[in-house]
Amino acid sequence: MTVSPSAGHGNAERSAARDQAPHRRSRPVPVMRWLRRVAMFLGPWLMVLAFWYAIRYSGFFEPGLIPTPGQVAARFWDMLSRGELLIDMYMSTQRVFVGVALGTACAVPVGFLLGWYKGLRSFMDPLINFFRALPPIALIPLVIVYFGIGETAKVVILFYAAFFASVIVMYEGISQISPLYIRVAQTLGASDFEIFYRVIIPLAVPHALTALRVALGVAWATLVASELVAAQEGLGAVIQDASAYFQLDTIYMGIICIGFIALAMDLALRRLTRRLLSWQERND
Amino acid sequence: MTSSDTRIVFDGVSKTFDTDNGPLTVVDDVSFSVGDGDFISLVGPSGCGKTTMLNMVAGFMQPSAGTVTLDGEPIRGPGAERGMMFQDYGVFPWLSVEDNIAFGLKLKANRVSAAERRRTVDHFMELMGLAEFRKAYPKTLSGGMRQRLALARAYAVNPQFLLMDEPFGALDAQTRTAMQDLLLNVMGEVRKTVMLITHSVEEALYLSSRMLVISARPSRIRRVIEVPFPFPRTEALRDAPEFAELRSEVRDMVMREYAAQEDQARSATAARTQQA
Ligand SMILES: Nc1ncnc2c1ncn2[C@@H]1O[C@H](COP(=O)(O)OP(=O)(O)OP(=O)(O)O)[C@@H](O)[C@H]1O
Ligand SMILES: [Mg+2]
Numbered sequence: 001m002t003v004s005p006s007a008g009h010g011n012a013e014r015s016a017a018r019d020q021a022p023h024r025r026s027r028p029v030p031v032m033r034w035l036r037r038v039a040m041f042l043g044p045w046l047m048v049l050a051f052w053y054a055i056r057y058s059g060f061f062e063p064g065l066i067p068t069p070g071q072v073a074a075r076f077w078d079m080l081s082r083g084e085l086l087i088d089m090y091m092s093t094q095r096v097f098v099g100v101a102l103g104t105a106c107a108v109p110v111g112f113l114l115g116w117y118k119g120l121r122s123f124m125d126p127l128i129n130f131f132r133a134l135p136p137i138a139l140i141p142l143v144i145v146y147f148g149i150g151e152t153a154k155v156v157i158l159f160y161a162a163f164f165a166s167v168i169v170m171y172e173g174i175s176q177i178s179p180l181y182i183r184v185a186q187t188l189g190a191s192d193f194e195i196f197y198r199v200i201i202p203l204a205v206p207h208a209l210t211a212l213r214v215a216l217g218v219a220w221a222t223l224v225a226s227e228l229v230a231a232q233e234g235l236g237a238v239i240q241d242a243s244a245y246f247q248l249d250t251i252y253m254g255i256i257c258i259g260f261i262a263l264a265m266d267l268a269l270r271r272l273t274r275r276l277l278s279w280q281e282r283n284d
Numbered sequence: 285m286t287s288s289d290t291r292i293v294f295d296g297v298s299k300t301f302d303t304d305n306g307p308l309t310v311v312d313d314v315s316f317s318v319g320d321g322d323f324i325s326l327v328g329p330s331g332c333g334k335t336t337m338l339n340m341v342a343g344f345m346q347p348s349a350g351t352v353t354l355d356g357e358p359i360r361g362p363g364a365e366r367g368m369m370f371q372d373y374g375v376f377p378w379l380s381v382e383d384n385i386a387f388g389l390k391l392k393a394n395r396v397s398a399a400e401r402r403r404t405v406d407h408f409m410e411l412m413g414l415a416e417f418r419k420a421y422p423k424t425l426s427g428g429m430r431q432r433l434a435l436a437r438a439y440a441v442n443p444q445f446l447l448m449d450e451p452f453g454a455l456d457a458q459t460r461t462a463m464q465d466l467l468l469n470v471m472g473e474v475r476k477t478v479m480l481i482t483h484s485v486e487e488a489l490y491l492s493s494r495m496l497v498i499s500a501r502p503s504r505i506r507r508v509i510e511v512p513f514p515f516p517r518t519e520a521l522r523d524a525p526e527f528a529e530l531r532s533e534v535r536d537m538v539m540r541e542y543a544a545q546e547d548q549a550r551s552a553t554a555a556r557t558q559q560a
């Protein structure tokens with residue numbers, strides 16, 4: 001067969017492309033559309049709330065074991081107004097941020113090399129998968145032995161999690177870069193260095209951003225574990241302290257805070273990605 | 285053609301690949317030469333080794349035996365004097381239309397001043413009918429537009445050779461004829477030495493000065509057809525009786541080669557099923 005992968009685009013899209021590109025639609029959004037958008041946005045959260053109330057009043061569990069959303073919200077407000085919650089959020093966000101920044105900063109070049117050099121990849125692959133499989137919690141005792149119980153130890157754990165998650169994303173992506181574009185650049189006279197920064201870097205950016213996004217998710221998921229290391233402040237510490245005193249509403253609140261901050265960061269990163277990679281074909 | 289303006293020479297070229305089923309000879313003892321300003325078409329069945337031959341001219345592959353030379357020197361790697369249009373476009377998706385065309389002009393090998401670059405880009409955008417899509421990314425372009433963009437990008441660095449691998453294969457019939465006429469037009473402006481792979485006899489005869497009919501795998505040259513129609517050519521040629529006559533004659537010959545390739549594929553399958 002000689003049909004190229006993009007052959008399907010030709011006929012169907014031709015007239016559409018001629019009419020639209022490169023302009024964007026900018027029609028004012030009618031009220032109904034706007035309402036639907038709000039419903040789409042709130043819908044999933046309302047579902048969760050409904051489910052929560054249903055469990056609470058179903059009688060499956062002792063009512064005292066499940067705080068209502070109202071109690072949790074009150075708890076949130078209480079801690080927020082006393083200012084301590086902001087400090088906890090700040091500390092946790094900062095740790096995640098540093099861990100992810102360092103983790104991806106190392107993972108991007110390492111992943112790049114592994115993706116580019118096939119020999120190196122098959123050599124390192126078992127090691128990477130070995131370390132990736134280790135749960136960060138299991139490493140805590142060792143981390144304490146070597147890094148103490150200060151801020152460094154917590155960041156090391158987040159770094160570990162972020163690095164191994166993102167290095168895989170990066171090298172899988174890089175190893176799938178099509179040689180076609182490199183060949184095209186060569187026939188236009190590009191030197192190896194020009195191929196690197198004019199072709200390979202632009203093609204690597206999407207994978208680096210995906211790697212960053214995965215690292216961010218994994219780091220938030222590892223936060224509580226990292227704050228098992230004698231943390232005074234942080235959302236993970238809040239949850240642990242509350243569990244010592246059996247304050248279920250505080251535990252719920254801490255978990256929800258982690259979820260929302262992670263969600264907000266992910267949304268911001270997705271926005272940025274879409275801005276930077278507006279050239280990509282995607283179906284959304 | 286005198287020997288002094290011979291540019292590319294295939295001399296006893298063979299190419300064998302190592303595959304899972306043992307060595308596969310794709311090109312077998314092929315010799316021919318391409319003179320300055322020639323427009324050579326290669327026509328032959330799918331999988332017979334046409335792209336492989338073009339890849340050796342581009343410098344992506346080395347022959348297993350024999351030599352491919354450019355101006356007497358064996359070809360060792362790709363170079364800006366040999367522009368290539370690939371079977372699947374190869375426009376850079378992360379660059380806008382104008383930046384795609386400008387890509388080659390920003391490279392050290394063919395660097396020009398910013399003003400001249402802009403002039404060249406504008407010229408080719410105009411010529412290829414892409415001017416209103418200057419800022420558009422390739423994802424919003426149709427197949428025909430991508431193809432024109434690839435042609436503009438290859439032309440912008442003013443290569444001496446143009447190696448085209450089924451450039452219009454993925455286009456519908458109308459767009460395809462339009463692209464052929466566009467190519468003739470552009471060639472009228474700046475003549476290049478061209479090697480074109482195609483499955484279309486009509487396309488080969490319409491565009492080229494010489495047509496090579498390639499056999500089923502392994503590639504051998506079955507026939508060399510000197511296309512007698514003078515340049516510049518116009519659309520009227522398509523309807524000329526002598527064009528129709530040559531076309532049907534050549535088509536029969538090509539059909540036989542395509543049938544041979546199919547037989548070959550069928551007997552290979554039969555042999556495999558018998559083994560099992
Ligand atoms: N790198 C490679 N390794 C092994 N086999 C290869 C390689 N490149 C090409 N081949 C084989 O060589 C044969 C010829 O391939 P080639 O791409 O040159 O065909 P083609 O004449 O261009 O066909 P088409 O008209 O379908 O594009 C095919 O059977 C293909 O599988
Ligand atoms: Mg081919």
